[in-house]
Amino acid sequence: MRWPYLNDFVVKYLPEGARIKDMINKLLKVLENPRVKVYYGTTVKDVTGFTGNFHVVLSNGVELDVGAIIVATGASPVNTANYNGSDGLNVMTIHDLVSKGLSTGNDVLFIDMCGKPYCQAIMFNTALALRRAGKNVYVVVKDVMTVGTQYEDLYREVRRAGITILRVPREGDVMNYVSLNHDIAVIRDVELGGDVSVHVDTVVFNTPMRPNSDEVSRVLRLSRDQEGFLMEAHPKLGPVDTMTPGIFIAGAVRAHRGFGEAVLEGYAAAARALTLLSRDYIIKEVSVPRIDPSKCVGCLLCVKACPYGAIKGEPGKPVKIDPAACQGCGACVGECPYGALDMDLLSDDAILAQVEAALLRSLRRR
Ligand code: SF4
Numbered sequence: 001m002r003w004p005y006l007n008d009f010v011v012k013y014l015p016e017g018a019r020i021k022d023m024i025n026k027l028l029k030v031l032e033n034p035r036v037k038v039y040y041g042t043t044v045k046d047v048t049g050f051t052g053n054f055h056v057v058l059s060n061g062v063e064l065d066v067g068a069i070i071v072a073t074g075a076s077p078v079n080t081a082n083y084n085g086s087d088g089l090n091v092m093t094i095h096d097l098v099s100k101g102l103s104t105g106n107d108v109l110f111i112d113m114c115g116k117p118y119c120q121a122i123m124f125n126t127a128l129a130l131r132r133a134g135k136n137v138y139v140v141v142k143d144v145m146t147v148g149t150q151y152e153d154l155y156r157e158v159r160r161a162g163i164t165i166l167r168v169p170r171e172g173d174v175m176n177y178v179s180l181n182h183d184i185a186v187i188r189d190v191e192l193g194g195d196v197s198v199h200v201d202t203v204v205f206n207t208p209m210r211p212n213s214d215e216v217s218r219v220l221r222l223s224r225d226q227e228g229f230l231m232e233a234h235p236k237l238g239p240v241d242t243m244t245p246g247i248f249i250a251g252a253v254r255a256h257r258g259f260g261e262a263v264l265e266g267y268a269a270a271a272r273a274l275t276l277l278s279r280d281y282i283i284k285e286v287s288v289p290r291i292d293p294s295k296c297v298g299c300l301l302c303v304k305a306c307p308y309g310a311i312k313g314e315p316g317k318p319v320k321i322d323p324a325a326c327q328g329c330g331a332c333v334g335e336c337p338y339g340a341l342d343m344d345l346l347s348d349d350a351i352l353a354q355v356e357a358a359l360l361r362s363l364r365r366r
């Protein structure tokens, strides 16, 4: 397997470089196991079924029956740098820099276009690697973000190593405060309250990572946050679970993640899947809606509303609910304009009777 980022320089100087090399070697050994099947260059076309019994169709036509699904599709770099270049300067994004093996001139200027803690961690780790290799390194940020102890330590190491951090105003585009003219960069620094000029021969834009979640969230009907990351069931009680039992998430598709964090999440998701698969059977404790076929006109609004794909039907015919796939959320009941659906233990009659009883009790107290 080709691993483009892993040249000798990266392994030697990046703080996690040696560890990444070890982990990749372990992973290559796992792939040799005859019980592990890898489909390269393949996407997932369709997934049906429920916990312990998913049916997956791949883009190469292969169909699989699986008990659990772990989504670890990662994130990809996005080029948001709005800069067209300057004479004599070597200009690149951070992802180009890493994939080319950290090859730069002697005076390197990093410009943070992302502003996210994990993206800054990539930038500072890379800046530190270059500094350790004897380069002069300057970093332009609106704010330094060090969420988590490991990033605090990284920040201290960056300062100790002699990397110059220049902080520009928070308002507007960062490039409003940086001008690049041949080999001189002029930066507005809010700490000094004026312009700072430095000699540079390489400019590196720290551009963001975006999760590879478009297709997978559609096929698996998984929720995403405003940045496109897949959402967990609960950040503390179910960090690698999703709202669909049997589907788990790990790594950069879930949140901005470093290598160590992504590996830990992979272990956690595998453990959760194992807990599920080691059982002989699963007891479901959800209330499944009842359908009144005489009222159902087959408009299929409930099919669209069901986040778990539990309702199947054809236009004009009464629909059917798969009790194994249903999670009892009640979304379909609220959506049906014909009153054809009712929750087993929470029927309209039962709720109205409870409201009536509560009102009567409060009237009697007066
Ligand atoms: S929304 Fe109601 S009427 Fe329409 S298909 Fe579903 S159950 Fe039938």
Ligand code: SF4
Residues within 6 Å of the ligand: 288, 289, 305, 306, 307, 308, 309, 310, 311, 321, 325, 326, 327, 328, 329, 330, 331, 332, 333
């Ligand atoms: S209650 Fe209705 S919408 Fe919710 S999972 Fe069950 S069938 Fe789907």
